[in-house]
Amino acid sequence: MKKAEIKLIVELDEKNVPEHITWESSDSESSEALAAKAMFLALWDPHYKNSMRIDLWTKDMPLDEMKRFFYETLQTLGDTFLRAAGDDKMAEAVIGDLRDYCEHFAEKMEVTQQSQ
Structure with a gap:
């Protein structure tokens, strides 16, 4: 079975506000992390039958x-x-x-x- 990994890195300021968001994927041809200014991550929880979400954006978005x-x-x-x-x-x-x-x-x- 093939596996892939997606890595998200969120750098926070002293008030826990995102300053930088980068991401990388093990399937990517690039070896560098890519910058992002915002992200929505939604996952389905099969046990509770609801979505789990993370919505983040950098303060300079x-x-x-x-x-x-x-x-x-x-x-x-x-x-x-x-x-x-x-x-x-x-x-x-x-x-x-x-x-x-x-x-x-x-x-x-x-x-x-x-x-x-």
Whole structure:
């Protein structure tokens, strides 16, 4: 069985506020840790049937980038759910609603939608 490791490093200031976030993967072709300004980590707890989350961002993360980060995360959550649900027609319909909301979010937050 193949194993892969993802390593997250969070450097905190004296008030435990993230100053730097880096990450690396054992599957990566790069041997260097990559910088990040924010992260959302969600894990499913099968025992309690709920999600466990860690949401962090560095103190120098600009608000405009945070808005973009939320927008892109919402978009990709829809993509992930569609892959997980397969041919479920209800999932496809609900993801259409999520896409509509993402457009609304982008407009209200003044996030420029870029092609992905």
